[in-house]
Amino acid sequence: MTQSTNFVDVYPVQWRDDQVILIDQTRLPLEYTEVAIADYEAMGHAIKSMVVRGAPAIGVAAAYGMYLGARRIQTTELREFVAQLEFVADQLRQTRPTAVNLFWAIDQMLNVAYHSGENVEQVKANLLSQAQQIQLDDLRTCQAIGAAGLEALPREPQQLTILTHCNAGALATAGYGTAIGVIRAAWSAGRLARVYADETRPRLQGAKLTVWECVQAGIPVTLITDNMAAHCMQQQRIDAVVVGADRIARNGDTANKIGTYGLAVLAKMHAIPFFVAAPLSTVDFALDDGSQIPIEERDPVEIYQPGSIRITPEGAEFYNPAFDVTPASLITAIITEQGAIAPGQLADLEA
Numbered sequence: 406m407t408q409s410t411n412f413v414d415v416y417p418v419q420w421r422d423d424q425v426i427l428i429d430q431t432r433l434p435l436e437y438t439e440v441a442i443a444d445y446e447a448m449g450h451a452i453k454s455m456v457v458r459g460a461p462a463i464g465v466a467a468a469y470g471m472y473l474g475a476r477r478i479q480t481t482e483l484r485e486f487v488a489q490l491e492f493v494a495d496q497l498r499q500t501r502p503t504a505v506n507l508f509w510a511i512d513q514m515l516n517v518a519y520h521s522g523e524n525v526e527q528v529k530a531n532l533l534s535q536a537q538q539i540q541l542d543d544l545r546t547c548q549a550i551g552a553a554g555l556e557a558l559p560r561e562p563q564q565l566t567i568l569t570h571c572n573a574g575a576l577a578t579a580g581y582g583t584a585i586g587v588i589r590a591a592w593s594a595g596r597l598a599r600v601y602a603d604e605t606r607p608r609l610q611g612a613k614l615t616v617w618e619c620v621q622a623g624i625p626v627t628l629i630t631d632n633m634a635a636h637c638m639q640q641q642r643i644d645a646v647v648v649g650a651d652r653i654a655r656n657g658d659t660a661n662k663i664g665t666y667g668l669a670v671l672a673k674m675h676a677i678p679f680f681v682a683a684p685l686s687t688v689d690f691a692l693d694d695g696s697q698i699p700i701e702e703r704d705p706v707e708i709y710q711p712g713s714i715r716i717t718p719e720g721a722e723f724y725n726p727a728f729d730v731t732p733a734s735l736i737t738a739i740i741t742e743q744g745a746i747a748p749g750q751l752a753d754l755e756a
């Protein structure tokens with residue numbers, strides 16, 4: 406276990422010593438622990454159990470998971486190799502259903518296997534290179550999103566107070582973050598007074614991860630419970646809302662952590678700009694609107710036992726959707742690596 410130090414740069418997924426090293430995000434903020442992942446089964450478990458989480462980070466992790474699966478395949482016959490790699494892909498696809506980056510990254514890796522050579526060993530090498538490229542591209546994309554977000558933020562006041570939800574930070578990406586990337590860019594540019602972070606029940610990624618990232622970066626942060634957001638807006642404490650995304654439909658409807666939709670409704674009510682920050686790899690152009698986005702339902706224990714103590718008696722039933730869908734009509738702009746886009750113009754960016 407590596408004790409926490411003052412991190413300026415946080416990389417939740419690293420290729421080191423011929424294996425993947427993950428920050429164990431279930432142990433933050435009290436413990437900074439890294440775990441080594443040497444096979445695709447362990448990577449699948451790490452994604453499902455949220456050791457690694459956040460749409461782009463899940464994509465990077467799945468890409469490396471594909472390589473870990475590929476390197477173990479023994480055959481030298483390419484067709485058989487591809488068939489076994491498609492089995493690995495199917496296993497990784499079953500980990501979490503909402504973040505499209507997972508499926509996008511797996512497809513990127515399969516394309517390399519389909520089209521990058523006749524020699525199995527060469528294809529394996531190409532797969533590692535592709536996973537590393539996906540990771541590097543996402544880091545650069547987040548930095549571009551930060552710059553684009555800085556341009557899109559309100560001009561007044563000079564120093565903004567931004568509310569964010571869950572964690573769309575370095576920990577949720579290859580580094581730097583999407584929504585937190587915008588926050589980092591605003592802080593560097595002297596345009597940020599303070600971050601308000603929703604704790605984000607039930608997994609508390611805001612309280613545990615976003616606050617940790619802000620404290621590590623020296624960014625002033627105020628933690629609030631989810632049910633305080635309306636009051637803070639009514640008190641005119643919030644100048645803008647910036648959140649991440651797990652899957653965006655071609656019309657701009659956006660799936661993000663549960664509670665995002667409510668924030669968007671509140672922001673509309675209080676005439677506060679509401680931004681979604683996400684790479685284009687999070688857009689699912691195959692979906693016409695958000696009604697088609699699969700919403701993950703997680704173990705109810707996350708609700709009734711957020712720590713070590715059960716907080717509700719036996720006898721109740723539970724509903725634990727991990728995401729909700731914010732309609733495009735409530736989104737001021739989607740901040741991508743190609744700039745801030747009106748939700749209705751997203752389809753024009755389809756490659």
Ligand SMILES: CSC[C@H]1O[C@H](OP(=O)(O)O)[C@H](O)[C@@H]1O
Binds near residue numbers: 583
């Ligand atoms: C940079 S996208 C992060 C996105 O993913 C989070 O979900 P989870 O923690 O369950 O993986 C949340 O929706 C964030 O906005």
